Each structure stands twice: as structure tokens, then as C-alpha cells.
Ligand SMILES: *[C@@H]1O[C@H](CO)[C@@H](O)[C@H](O)[C@H]1NC(C)=O
């Protein structure tokens with residue numbers, strides 16, 4: 001052989017070896033659920049208001065969301081009166097979860113179904129429904145992970161004393177939470193006190209575009225009253241105190257006997273600077289403090305973040321020494337809902353006389369669609385942040401998912417490979433974080449079914465399982481992503497191109 005030929009052969013040989021190595025590496029890098037720590041929980045979720053329907057049935061009374069919707073404030077005019085009708089379909093739904101291989105189902109209890117007036121009498125039909133749902137899940141080997149409050153405040157409490165804006169909320173919430181522990185805690189081992197208490201004060205009391213529609217000029221529109229400069233902070237304070245109170249009741253009276261865990265679920269967006277200017281880096285830091293630290297700083301360190309204290313001043317309620325003691329450490333895990341990263345810019349808050357949460361934070365860009373982006377690396381940033389700033393608490397990822405719009409894709413859309421791809425990216429990021437020391441213990445896709453989405457109605461569909469909202473029977477159907485997730489849950493490789501599980 002001439003030297004030239006030898007070189008060609010050997011380089012061909014190298015290419016072949018490379019291809020083989022590549023294939024081996026690819027094979028090794030395809031994740032399965034067994035690459036996650038023992039006991040890691042995989043599930044999917046929903047919330048009562050979004051899937052139950054039966055809004056006026058068996059004694060349920062309105063929540064502030066029923067009122068909001070029926071006053072005509074949903075941009076698309078939709079309502080949640082029937083929604084996915086899980087109230088009548090729970091057996092079929094649990095069977096679907098079982099067939100898919102879910103370890104756990106995250107759902108919430110509707111306060112206005114269990115205690116229709118907000119306090120006092122328990123509704124026996126409400127009690128029966130949640131007992132049935134929980135029993136059905138357990139019978140199928142699926143863990144119930146229960147959110148006690150997911151935005152659906154009984155209207156009665158709003159009417160009586162202004163709902164969460166009043167400190168009276170703390171006592172009524174605590175009593176309601178105790179009804180849940182007492183009646184369901186023998187079977188429910190995973191409790192979250194609140195869903196997204198760092199979001200409810202903004203929509204309801206700053207922008208006023210969600211119930212109870214409070215805001216003040218020049219923030220938000222068409223409000224019934226309110227003060228965007230103070231109320232969001234007061235409401236968050238009450239939510240924090242109500243959380244600590246419920247946890248203290250659980251720990252003192254139920255936890256030792258029932259052996260469960262209790263936490264709180266925050267929306268955790270990640271904020272990145274829009275430019276490489278130091279001012280924008282500072283803005284991203286502040287926004288993460290205002291958004292995540294608002295709750296996590298008190299929960300871990302006993303007080304609001306210093307940057308909030310200095311910028312909000314006396315409008316930020318003080319945490320007394322005894323409250324601080326109650327709040328600090330009042331969780332066994334932190335639930336996080338993570339979807340996207342937002343690129344933010346700094347604004348000069350000192351020039352503004354009228355202030356709200358975002359001006360206090362000195363950021364802009366939060367509501368600009370172009371600045372809101374989905375990148376799976378942001379989950380890694382979030383988990384790293386929790387590890388470094390908050391002592392690496394046990395974490396449950398309570399929501400992560402991707403929506404499509406039936407306006408674009410047709411009313412029934414089985415072919416949602418974009419969803420499987422999205423979820424795969426985040427699961428791979430999660431795996432890397434766990435390998436790098438994150439204390440994450442579970443992952444729930446939002447959502448198990450298409451639901452009524454707060455503010456978006458049925459225009460956004462997140463479900464692994466579709467629901468035909470035009471059919472009286474609310475027919476369920478499996479999307480490709482449900483088959484894909486099922487394959488992974490049963491130990492298959494995490495790859496969209498793999499054949500789907502046969503369900
Ligand atoms: C506010 O009210 C005005 C007048 O009733 C109406 O035209 C406008 O659409 C409302 N804005 C929102 C965001 O509801």
C-alpha cells in the first residue's frame with residue numbers, strides 16, 4: 001500500500017471507531033427513570049378548579065374565580081362550570097393514570113366544596129368526593145400529592161371580610177387545613193399548603209387582572225378598589241403566616257401519627273439580564289429576590305430579603321420575632337412550578353412616585369412576551385440557586401409543561417411531539433442537576449389532562465391527555481406525549497424517537 005492509501009484507510013478506521021464510540025455514548029446517555037435516585041417520584045398534576053367542574057353541585061358554593069368568570073372577565077368568555085368534569089370522571093381518570101404508570105397524582109382540594117362558607121360546616125358530599133378520589137388513587141398504587149389551596153378562595157370569605165387582605169384569613173385557612181389533615185391525612189402523605197402564593201398577590205392586588213380584581217392608578221385596569229403599592233405585600237404576608245400556622249398545626253397534632261410531609265409550592269421563574277450591562281445584572285438579581293426570595297428568604301432565614309426591605313420600606317410588613325420563629329423552617333420540602341426564563345432590564349425606581357411591586361423591584365420586561373423564553377437550562381439555574389442560596393432544601397417540581405393552542409392545532413390534537421421534546425429537555429436538565437447535588441425528589445408534568453387555564457380558559461392546552469371540551473361526555477384521549485411519558489415511567493429510554501408505549 002502507498003503511504004497515501006494507508007493514511008486514507010487509517011483515517012477511515014478512525015471515523016468508524018468514532019461512529020461506534022458515538023453510538024455507544026449515545027446509548028449510554030439515553031436516560032431512564034432508573035438513573036434518578038431511588039424513590040424519586042414521577043407524576044402529573046391538576047387543580048380542583050381547573051378540572052373538577054360540578055361547580056354548583058352537591059353543595060359546592062362559588063369561589064372568587066367563579067364570581068370573576070361569571071362577571072365576564074375571562075377574555076375568551078369561557079367558564080369552568082363543567083371543565084374536564086373530573087368530579088364525575090375520577091374513576092376513569094385514575095384508571096388512565098394507572099395505565100400510564102404514574103407514581104403520583106398532584107391535585108388540590110376545593111375549599112368551597114369541602115367548607116362552602118369558608119368556615120364552619122363541612123359539606124358531607126365534599127368529604128365523600130375527596131375520600132373517594134383518594135381511595136381510588138391508593139387502590140391503584142398512586143400516591144396522592146395534595147395542594148390544600150390553589151387560588152379558589154370561598155367567595156363567602158371575600159364578601160365577609162375581604163378575603164386574604166384581612167388577617168382573619170389566617171385563622172379560617174388554618175381551620176380548613178386542619179379539616180384536611182384530620183380527614184385525609186391517614187392516606188395523604190404529601191401536603192402543599194399553597195400554590196403560587198408569590199403570584200396570587202400580583203394578579204389579584206397589583207395588576208388586578210385576576211380575582212378579586214384590586215389595583216390602583218396607574219397600575220392595572222378597571223379595578224374595584226385597592227392599593228397596588230401596599231396590598232400585594234400585605235396579602236403575601238398573610239399567606240406566609242397562614243402557611244406557617246397550618247404547618248405548625250400539622251407538626252404539633254398530626255405529623256408524628258400520620259407520618260407525612262408538608263411544604264409550599266412557589267412559582268419559580270428564572271430571571272436573566274437582558275443585556276450584559278451591570279445594571280441589568282443587578283435587576284435580574286433583584287427580580288429573583290422579589291419573586292423567589294419573597295417567600296423562600298423568610299422560610300429559610302426568617303425575614304424578607306434585605307433588598308426588598310430596603311426598596312419597599314415601611315410598605316413591607318415586618319415579621320415579628322415570634323412569627324419569624326414560626327416561619328423559619330416551616331417546610332419539609334419546597335414545591336416549585338417552573339416553565340420559563342425572563343430577560344429583564346433595570347429601571348430607575350427612584351424617579352417614580354407611584355410604586356408597585358415591579359417598580360419597587362426596579363425592573364421592566366416581565367410582561368413582554370419576547371422576553372419570556374423556554375430554555376431547559378433555566379431549570380438547572382433555578383435548582384442551583386436553591387442549592388446555593390437556600391441550603392439545598394428537598395424540592396418537588398410540582399409543575400413543568402408546555403401548552404399548545406387549539407386555535408392553531410385544531411380542537412383535538414394527538415400529535416404533540418413538541419410537548420415530548422420539551423419535557424425531555426427539562427428532564428435531562430433535571431438529571432444533570434440531581435447529579436450535581438440538587439436535592440430534588442420528584443417531578444410532575446403540568447398537566448395530566450387538558451384543563452381550564454386561569455385567564456386563558458381552553459385556549460391553552462397543557463395536557464398529556466386531551467379532553468374534548470365540545471363533547472358532553474368530555475371524552476378523554478391520549479396524546480402522543482402521554483404514550484411517550486408512559487414509556488419513560490415504565491423504565492424505557494427517554495427519547496422521543498423511541499416507539500411509543502402501547503396503551
Ligand atoms: C375596562 O373598562 C372599559 C370600559 O368599560 C372597557 O372598554 C375595557 O375593555 C376594560 N378593560 C379591561 C382590561 O377589562
Ligand SMILES: *[C@@H]1O[C@H](CO)[C@@H](O)[C@H](O)[C@H]1NC(C)=O
Pocket residue numbers: 380384387433436437
Ligand atoms: C454544580 O454545582 C455547583 C455548586 O454546587 C455550581 O457552581 C455549578 O455551576 C454546578 N454545575 C452545573 C453544570 O450546574
